[in-house]
Amino acid sequence: MYDLVIIGASAAGSAAAIYAARRNLNFLVIAKDTGGEVALSGEVENWPGVIHTTGIELSKQFTNHAKAYNVKIEEGYDVLGITQADGHHVVHAKDILGKDQTYPAKTVIIATGIHPRELNAEGEAALKGRGVTYCTVCDGPLFKGKTTATVGSGNSALESALMMAGIAKKVYLLSKYAKEEKNGFPKGEDILVQKVNALANVEIMYRASTTKITGNGLVQGLTYRDDATQEEKHLAVDGVMVHIGAIPNSQFVDCVKKTPGGDIEIDLLCKTSCLGIFAAGDVTNIPYKQIAIAAGQGVVAALTAIDYINKWKE
Numbered sequence: 406m407y408d409l410v411i412i413g414a415s416a417a418g419s420a421a422a423i424y425a426a427r428r429n430l431n432f433l434v435i436a437k438d439t440g441g442e443v444a445l446s447g448e449v450e451n452w453p454g455v456i457h458t459t460g461i462e463l464s465k466q467f468t469n470h471a472k473a474y475n476v477k478i479e480e481g482y483d484v485l486g487i488t489q490a491d492g493h494h495v496v497h498a499k500d501i502l503g504k505d506q507t508y509p510a511k512t513v514i515i516a517t518g519i520h521p522r523e524l525n526a527e528g529e530a531a532l533k534g535r536g537v538t539y540c541t542v543c544d545g546p547l548f549k550g551k552t553t554a555t556v557g558s559g560n561s562a563l564e565s566a567l568m569m570a571g572i573a574k575k576v577y578l579l580s581k582y583a584k585e586e587k588n589g590f591p592k593g594e595d596i597l598v599q600k601v602n603a604l605a606n607v608e609i610m611y612r613a614s615t616t617k618i619t620g621n622g623l624v625q626g627l628t629y630r631d632d633a634t635q636e637e638k639h640l641a642v643d644g645v646m647v648h649i650g651a652i653p654n655s656q657f658v659d660c661v662k663k664t665p666g667g668d669i670e671i672d673l674l675c676k677t678s679c680l681g682i683f684a685a686g687d688v689t690n691i692p693y694k695q696i697a698i699a700a701g702q703g704v705v706a707a708l709t710a711i712d713y714i715n716k717w718k719e
Contacts, residue, residue, distance in 0.1 A: 406509045408432050410496050413516035415441030417686030419467035420703030421514050426474035428711050433477040435484065435498055435508070440464030441518045442628050442687065443696055447564045452696060460542060484657045487513060489683065494681055510636045511717050512566045512710040515658060515669060515684040517704060519651035519694070523558070524556065525654050528618040536624025541565035541646045548644045550574050554627050556615050558582055558590055559646035563597040565646045570604045577640055578627055579613040618645055653688045664690050675706035683710050
């Protein structure tokens with residue numbers, strides 16, 4: 406039996422793994438991939454001690470740091486569920502070959518993060534991967550010299566527009582908020598809003614609700630409703646970057662209390678409502694989804710799990 410199984414290998418999972426390794430626990434990390442949403446981030450300038458890096462580079466550093474402690478990271482795993490038996494937990498997963506695997510453990514840390522929310526607009530599903538993307542960092546370079554639209558009102562949308570401004574000929578940025586509401590981005594960082602507003606090739610549409618994405622095999626246009634006038638408007642674009650929030654990857658665990666949106670509820674020590682299961686990072690109900698916060702929560706979860714293990718009895 407393992408002392409600990411960590412599910413997820415991004416900021417929270419990597420931080421937890423480093424602390425677990427330093428305490429010489431018998432543990433492993435299982436994950437679909439290393440890096441998670443961090444690897445899909447663009448420019449990163451708010452990681453303490455590093456003035457500028459990228460999400461891809463930072464995620465590599467997380468993984469390399471964990472591996473420097475000989476942490477066992479098993480990639481390509483889909484976690485199917487967590488069950489309880491005889492006072493411990495059993496993590497059920499399927500590996501990259503489709504083979505079922507089980508991992509009994511005294512404790513579990515869930516650090517599975519989030520995945521992008523979809524627009525549910527007409528034509529979106531059919532054109533996914535054909536001009537519709539949820540990762541500007543991944544697919545933005547494909548639209549060099551073209552016209553793109555970014556849909557969203559938070560930091561990820563602002564970062565998308567900033568990145569695409571240096572790649573595309575023209576960038577439309579569609580916010581659901583009015584211009585009077587903090588320049589259309591009430592949840593965005595002021596410095597990002599200022600940078601976007603200073604770009605000559607970025608045009609912002611306010612109170613815009615995307616209703617349809619059109620194209621014959623590839624994206625050719627986007628239709629949105631001006632919520633101020635209820636008028637339907639059309640933009641000729643080659644690509645659509647969707648950045649409207651995210652959904653927590655928590656569907657596989659049933660024994661913990663969650664918010665209506667699926668966030669795992671935790672206390673200050675990262676404890677869930679299920680004894681011996683802890684959670685950290687963006688998958689939790691912490692209101693701020695930030696890399697530094699996720700890493701800090703990973704540390705807290707590991708230390709709390711260690712304290713639980715020290716008191717654990719058969």
